[in-house]
Amino acid sequence: MSGIPGDEDSAWSPYPDARAATRQAEAVPATPQTTHDAFRLAFADQTFLTREETRPVRLMLELMKPDLLQQQAGIRSTVVVFGSARVAPGHRWYEEARRFAHLVTEAASRAGAQDFVVVTGGGPGIMEAANRGAAEAGGKTIGLSIVLPHEQHPNAWITPELSFQFHYFGIRKMHFLLRARALAVFPGGFGTFDEFFETLTLVQTQKIAAIPILLFDRAWWTNVVDFQALVADGMIAAADLALFRFVETAEEAVAAIAAHYGMAAPAGG
Numbered sequence: 001m002s003g004i005p006g007d008e009d010s011a012w013s014p015y016p017d018a019r020a021a022t023r024q025a026e027a028v029p030a031t032p033q034t035t036h037d038a039f040r041l042a043f044a045d046q047t048f049l050t051r052e053e054t055r056p057v058r059l060m061l062e063l064m065k066p067d068l069l070q071q072q073a074g075i076r077s078t079v080v081v082f083g084s085a086r087v088a089p090g091h092r093w094y095e096e097a098r099r100f101a102h103l104v105t106e107a108a109s110r111a112g113a114q115d116f117v118v119v120t121g122g123g124p125g126i127m128e129a130a131n132r133g134a135a136e137a138g139g140k141t142i143g144l145s146i147v148l149p150h151e152q153h154p155n156a157w158i159t160p161e162l163s164f165q166f167h168y169f170g171i172r173k174m175h176f177l178l179r180a181r182a183l184a185v186f187p188g189g190f191g192t193f194d195e196f197f198e199t200l201t202l203v204q205t206q207k208i209a210a211i212p213i214l215l216f217d218r219a220w221w222t223n224v225v226d227f228q229a230l231v232a233d234g235m236i237a238a239a240d241l242a243l244f245r246f247v248e249t250a251e252e253a254v255a256a257i258a259a260h261y262g263m264a265a266p267a268g269g
Contacts, residue, residue: 018043019268026191041100062171066144066179073162074114078142079104079257081118083126083186093186097215100250101133101141107254107263109139116181116257121172121195122154122163126186131157140263142170146150147167161196162186173198180213181259185244187220204236204241210261214253218246 016024020069022044028034037047048054066196081101087094101118108116118134122143133143135157145167167173173195183257185196196215202208215221230236247253257263 001234005007042142046231059168062166064166067173069164070142070160070179072141075117075140075142075162075179076113077115077181078117078119079182079184079213080176080180081126081130081186082188082192083121083130083185084188085121085123085125087125087129088127093126096250097126097129097184097186098133099134100216100253101130102137102161103133103250103254104257105134105137105139107185108138114140117179119144119176119180119190121145122158123152123244124155126188128155128157130184130199131134133156135159144175154169177202177208180211181261182214184214186216186255187224200240200243204240213244214247214256215244216247216253218248221246221259 010112017096022041025044028140037045040048049057079101081097083097084094089095104116104118108114117140119129119142120130122131122145127143131141131143132155140159140162141157141164142164143154144164144166145152145154147170154165164175166175176195183196183199185192196213199208199213203210203213204218227236227241231238231241245256247256
């Protein structure tokens with residue numbers, strides 16, 4: 001509505017918005033009182049926001065910011081891709097992840113809505129491959145990066161307005177699943193296992209709805225995880241093995257997702 005002051009993306013309010021208040025606060029004359037941290041507006045005070053006692057506020061902000069920006073971008077549902085950051089372009093896993101994301105994005109684009117948008121951890125390797133495949137198919141694609149000693153820079157294929165950075169692993173993992181309609185898991189290390197097994201636990205305990213969980217490369221997975229031994233030793237039920245399935249190709253994975261949701265599978269590229 002033209003003529004209404006304030007942020008055009010928000011509902012009008014007679015109160016000044018926080019950005020206007022910040023500008024007004026910064027315009028006061030510099031004195032010993034006004035330049036002290038104590039005088040800063042609480043939400044504009046980095047020293048205050050990073051205190052030990054304000055951790056709950058930071059947790060809330062990390063939950064809210066990516067959610068609001070994805071709503072703003074019209075993201076309705078996602079397909080999550082997990083996998084190693086150490087897989088180089090040209091490797092068969094890299095190229096399969098790239099092709100899988102391309103096929104998913106092409107199929108979603110034909111539907112005309114921001115559904116089944118590919119989301120990764122934002123880094124190199126399998127994550128880069130999936131973001132790349134989605135971008136090459138002309139779609140938006142999301143990266144959920146996290147501050148780490150290494151592998152922390154977002155790859156160049158993520159849609160810039162959907163490139164997020166996290167401090168808290170727990171909030172980041174929640175965001176992976178908030179809109180997830182399917183999960184594709186490629187070979188990886190500790191991080192991939194953490195994300196995969198947490199998702200399995202949430203589905204097993206009915207904390208989230210069942211979604212297709214697709215493990216690429218049966219030979220690799222059954223070599224590193226003895227799922228049958230878990231059943232034999234009574235650690236999981238035999239029915240728990242149905243919570244996921246093995247796939248070998250991008251086409252097989254996309255067909256499994258389409259079958260789960262009663263959709264026609266796209267033709268391979």
